[in-house]
Amino acid sequence: MSFINYSSREINCKIVYYGPGLCGKTTNLQFIYKKTNPEHRGKMISLATETERTLFFDFLPLSLGDIKGFKTRFHLYTVPGQIFYDASRKLILKGVDGIVFVADSQVERMDANIESFENMKANLKEQCYDLANIPYIIQYNKRDLPNVVPVVEMKKVLNVSGVPDFEAVAATGHGVFETLKAVIKLVLIELKKGT
Amino acid sequence: MPTSSLIMFEEEFKQITAIIDRLLKDANAKLVFLVDKDGQLIASSGDTRDLDTTSLASLTAGNIAATGGLAKLLGEKEFSILFHEGEKDNIHISIVGQRVILVVIFDNRSSLGLVRLRVKKASEELNTIIKKLLHRVEAKPSAEENLLAEISDADIDKLFH
Numbered sequence: 001m002s003f004i005n006y007s008s009r010e011i012n013c014k015i016v017y018y019g020p021g022l023c024g025k026t027t028n029l030q031f032i033y034k035k036t037n038p039e040h041r042g043k044m045i046s047l048a049t050e051t052e053r054t055l056f057f058d059f060l061p062l063s064l065g066d067i068k069g070f071k072t073r074f075h076l077y078t079v080p081g082q083i084f085y086d087a088s089r090k091l092i093l094k095g096v097d098g099i100v101f102v103a104d105s106q107v108e109r110m111d112a113n114i115e116s117f118e119n120m121k122a123n124l125k126e127q128c129y130d131l132a133n134i135p136y137i138i139q140y141n142k143r144d145l146p147n148v149v150p151v152v153e154m155k156k157v158l159n160v161s162g163v164p165d166f167e168a169v170a171a172t173g174h175g176v177f178e179t180l181k182a183v184i185k186l187v188l189i190e191l192k193k194g195t
Numbered sequence: 196m197p198t199s200s201l202i203m204f205e206e207e208f209k210q211i212t213a214i215i216d217r218l219l220k221d222a223n224a225k226l227v228f229l230v231d232k233d234g235q236l237i238a239s240s241g242d243t244r245d246l247d248t249t250s251l252a253s254l255t256a257g258n259i260a261a262t263g264g265l266a267k268l269l270g271e272k273e274f275s276i277l278f279h280e281g282e283k284d285n286i287h288i289s290i291v292g293q294r295v296i297l298v299v300i301f302d303n304r305s306s307l308g309l310v311r312l313r314v315k316k317a318s319e320e321l322n323t324i325i326k327k328l329l330h331r332v333e334a335k336p337s338a339e340e341n342l343l344a345e346i347s348d349a350d351i352d353k354l355f356h
Contacts, residue, residue: 002200003235004343007208011343012235042249047257056257059234061249064354067346072354075234075253091260095233181355191200192346 001095002191004070012073013187014095018120019102020112021053021081024141024170028102029060029076031173032180036062054080057092064184074184081116090123098187099136100179102170103158105148110157117158135186138165139179144172200332201231207328208238214320215240215297222313223305225284228298229291229321230255237295251298255288259296278307289314292322294329 003012017025026046033044042061049055058078063071079089101120103113121131138159140151151167159165164182168175203211215227219240226241228248234256236248258277266274277288287299287310297318299310 001231001233003231003233003237004200004202005208005237006202006204014233014235043247045250045254056261059250059253059257061253067350067354068343070343075249087264088261091257091264094260095231184354185351188346188351189348192344 002097002187008071009069010071010073011067011191012075013097013184013191014075014077015098015100015183015187016092016096017076017078017100017102018089018093018116019079019081019141020104020109020116021083023081023102023104023109023113023116024168025078025081025102026052026054026058027170028100028139028141028168028176028179029058029078031170031176032062032076033060035173035177040064053082054078055085056080056088067188072188074187076180083115083119086119086123089119090126093120093123093127093129096129096134097190098183099134100183101136101138101158102141103138103154105140105142105154106145107147107149110149110154113154113158132161135183135190137163137179137183137186139168139170139175140165141168141170141175143167143174144169201235201328202332203237203328207324210324211238211321212240214317214324218299218313218317221317222299222301222310224299224301224310226298226300228252228255228300230296230298232256232259232290232294232296241300255296255298259288259290276311287311287314289318291318292325295321295325297321 017028019025040063045059047056060076063073077092079092124131140154166175166179170176211229215229215238219227228239229237230252231237234253236252239248262274262277273290275290279286284300284302289297291297299314301310
């Protein structure tokens with residue numbers, strides 16, 4: 001749920017990166033953190049295990065420019081991808097304004113992508129959200145690896161609704177900002193439609 | 196519909212700030228925060244210069260969400276108060292009106308008993324304001340709130356240049 005503060009003239013929105021374990025959600029945020037001017041971002045918080053697997057969430061606050069005199073702030077979160085952290089994923093989806101579904105392009109991860117996508121729909125439904133009414137986009141990550149599924153095939157399985165989708169290599173940053181911009185744009189358009 | 200925005204006007208912000216300013220003084224606390232359950236900072240009182248308030252708000256909400264998850268597993272509605280004790284500073288976290296989170300940070304110049312007592316009174320006052328605010332948000336948006344409808348696609352594009 002976005003928070004509009006007329007006193008400080010701020011619009012705050014929450015964006016969640018969802019996807020299977022090791023698909024590159026945290027890597028997306030790390031790249032955004034690295035490449036953003038420190039004036040426009042806060043600290044990145046990672047609640048991770050000792051082996052750097054996300055335990056609860058990563059959090060990165062970003063502030064973009066003004067719109068009609070309102071500062072725009074975006075809180076980026078990732079969910080833990082591993083299957084057994086489902087309770088945590090549900091909590092992080094609360095109050096979400098926009099979602100980036102990060103898919104792992106490797107052939108052997110297609111089942112995990114589908115499982116995670118279905119899990120996302122189920123978790124949203126549990127909180128009375130319908131994916132069709134939430135701004136979301138898809139990122140096909142790890143396009144640089146040799147054993148990837150063709151994008152056309154991935155679209156058929158993961159993007160039947162035809163939402164904006166992007167190819168990416170989050171480790172090098174390819175496609176990371178394109179993805180972020182697209183989801184922010186969708187979130188703001190949704191906000192404009194009606195508060 | 197869970198996607199509607201939480202909108203706070205100047206007047207409401209002033210009322211909220213007045214209450215938490217008073218709580219800060221009455222409870223002899225170092226800092227007082229009001230955070231939305233989604234992790235957005237609503238208002239703060241006290242010296243926040245050296246503190247990352249954005250992270251604090253987000254982690255508090257995460258903390259409350261995780262505790263709420265535990266409560267559900269045990270068949271409780273929620274655990275409405277959390278208390279973290281440190282060597283110097285302590286944090287008292289409570290849920291107000293099931294929607295927002297009141298955070299009080301205090302050291303040995305105060306005590307848990309005093310904080311609990313003052314929080315109880317402030318919570319009731321805050322609850323009234325928050326309820327009104329939510330009621331207004333649920334009702335039809337006024338012309339002023341529709342200000343955002345005037346955002347053009349060009350405005351959005353400009354953000355990225």
